Amino acid sequence: MRTPPRRERGNPEADAGDPERLYVITGGPGGTERAPLDLVTMIVARDEPSPTVQPEQAAILRLCRAPLSVAELSAYLSLPFSAMTVLLTELLATGLVESRAPVVRAALPDRSLLEAVMHGLQRL
């Protein structure tokens, strides 16, 4: 049988692209400080939408009556992740929603977390 091709370690593809040259279109006001939101930061509404909030923000508040990740909000509202973080930054600042940061991998993974994930997957 033909032997498979071999990977060379530490030799990333030459045409990997210059990250300096790619820009995200945020659609947000220039220079605005944005809340540090992860794709899986969980968002929960704390209030009903008031008549004054923007339609997209009212939609977020209705969707977040139960917890939803920023990624899910982005998908359901068909808005790019970066645009979603702009809208959520405002809602967080006015206290209309609250956020829960994800549980992240630390240098040493949390064993009780991993046990929970294992048990959850075994039930699938």
Place this chain on the structure above:
Amino acid sequence: MDFRGSDPTDSGTISAGSSFDTIDTGSSGAVSAGSSSDAIGKGPCGTVLGPRSEDILPTTATSAVKIVIVGGFGVGKTTMVGSVSEIRPLTTEETMTRAGVGVDDNSGVESKTATTVAMDFGRISITDRLVLYLFGTPGQERFWFLWNGLFEGALGAVVLVDTRRLEVSFDVIGRLEERGVPFVVAVNTFPDAPHHPAEELRKALDLPDEVPVVDCDARLRASCRDVLLTLTRYLYALSVPPG
């Protein structure tokens, strides 16, 4: 923190949401990135469908973790996300511009092109407090930066490979190593794909002995679940302090 589930006395601070299926985005629409996913059909008059009622998370579900599924073009990432997700897979999109000086423009004049990159993801509820998200990342790793924090904080990664085209997954493995993201390799078994002995594959991918290499069929839920379990067990083994 205790992830084993809530005790009934813990009512949480979040008021329970009523069940709903559609939300009105108002007449302005404000939908900038059309989604290719039919999981989010749009109703008439600018209404956007939300989660199906059976997909609404309990109010206690406020802790989330993520695992990323990586691999070159067409290796089965989307298929794997769809096989294990409890919700119909969703798509999040990001739009970027690229300054095109001297790249695809011989005149040397600055031109900008907008590109939309999609990433699909799914969800598995682990307990009533903890939710696992799975992201099927874009095949080209130069787009990964678009989602800030996609890899930072991820528990780990599954590298899907297709033995007919092993080389399309070389770069993503290198990138994971650079970022220090622990990963397992899952060999997606396409019917006409050559079967290499595990040791030959490990050599070809230049993997350290401890990195698990398993076979899978991305179309089967049980097979994908086993891959995720292999990753979780591997992470667990890594968490044992040496000595």
